[in-house]
Amino acid sequence: MIRTEHLSKVYRMGEIEVPALRDVSLEIEEGEFLAIVGPSGSGKSTLLNMLGCLDKPTSGAVFIGGVNTALLSENELAEIRREKIGFIFQQFNLIHSLTALENVALPMFFAGVKSDARIKRAAELLAKVGLRERMHHKPSELSGGQQQRVAIARALSNNPAVIIGDEPTGNVDSETGDAIMGILEGLNRNEGRTIIVVTHDTEIAAHAPRVIRMKDGRLLEE
């Protein structure tokens, strides 16, 4: 499903070069539930950004469904982000001026889905994450856990095969965190979606059948 080959990323800050990823080769099967753990600064977010086509590696390649993403144009990358991957952020990253429903409908808007169909699906997805009653609320009127559920619904809106979460439970209490992991587990078990989550929390990582450890930009043995 997703494969990386000798992936490395070097951030350049003026004179100083910061190697964030070093020669990461990784294979993730379709329908897997993978947790990535590791200390702060070990390169987890950097890796996820590559996997989610949000950023480009310095060297090496990311293959999604067999396609080398290094060869794709910006538009094609945008299409992959839109159709194949749902990204969930630690900071929720909802658009403040839009309601929960509109936030969830936005990726479908970019995909050219008709307004009626968009609204219908967005409402269904919000119901699925337990926010039927909060559809017309703005993010500022929702709790952290609720906002993250909106973000999950948004990630699902174009029905992607892969859901990527960068510490999706990092900004919520542990109880809410469990609930969010429960939703992700359901998406994996019941719908066969591939789930990749970064977490600090070993308890959260315990939800995942496969756990990868990172240190100093390298993968440690599993």
Added chain:
Amino acid sequence: MKDIFLLAYRDIKERKARTSLTLMGIAVGIAAVIALMSVGYGFEQSVTGELVEMADLIFVMPGKANFGNYMELGSFNERDLKDVERIGGVKEAAAMISGMEEVEYRGEKTVMRVIGIDTRDISAIFGEVVKTGDGRDLRDNDHKACLIGHSIANDYFDEEIGVNDRINIGGSKFRVVGVLEKQGGFRSDVDSSIYITERDAKSILGNDEIAQITVRVRDIGEAELIAEEIEERIDENHKLDDFTSAMTMGSAITQLKTIFTLLQAVLVAIASISLIVASIGIMNTMLMSVMERTHEIGIMKAIGAKNRNVLSLFLLESGMVSVAGGVCGCVLGIIGANVISIGIGAAFGEAIPAILRPEVLLGGIVVAVIVGVMSGLYPARKASKMSPVEAVRYE
């Protein structure tokens, strides 16, 4: 499509104060251009419109006449007049003997232009447009009678001159038989002239040199040709080159229109400066909006927005602001044009109508949109080119 409008609208609405200031910037720029053009058209029409009524006239003068300056080289004589009258296509030709004479009315003295005319030629000189207000026209058998311009009757002397009053011209008493209607504008010289019979003029002015011949043609289309022929004939009579200048009203109108077009261009160029300022305003607003929304742009790109989705959102935003600005500008421009028109009317006593052409208004909106989109382009491109990770990270 509707949704992206809603999205753009919502973003605009969130920044009401700034957006409305930007909008006002465009509106003022457009309004200035529209108002100036409308007043310009009105001015042009009020001047040339009056001239069009005299389009069948040719003014023949001894000297080089060019707009703005005139150099008198001599005068015509009776023979010249007769020759002009004989040219085919000439309906009538009227000679004017003129000179500056001392005029006295109730103890007040000034020097004024006195013009002798053949009374049969009144229509050739005045055309249909100059009408005798009070009293009557000059008649051939009038002796020591005069027709005076409106300003002479009302402005030159402390006391107004009316029909049957007596004025002293060059030492002789004349009776005012008529006062001409106010002319103003291009023919304001009529307002400050005194007309007497040819016979009286010869004796008062002491000469019979013809200062100007006014020709009325049968067919306006032939005016230019006739004018040339007049110049040739009289030059031949005097054995001089370029002695005579015969100016058709038609060519005067063309010259005037050129001047007005130039004037318009200058005015519009000046007004355009405010449009440039406005477009900098839009660019600034849009750049700020892009900056502020970097994070949001990052989110949109992360969830699959293409560069052109972002580009069109921002362009639409600046486009919507500028359309609104253009419409406000049209309204302000219409109001402004009328205010200027009324202001000129009040200040100079000469009504200049504001002519609001639909194509100017439409053009105003089109220009607003072009300005808006052009100045929104750079910020929008900047927004669309942002890297999703960096933009999302930006707080």
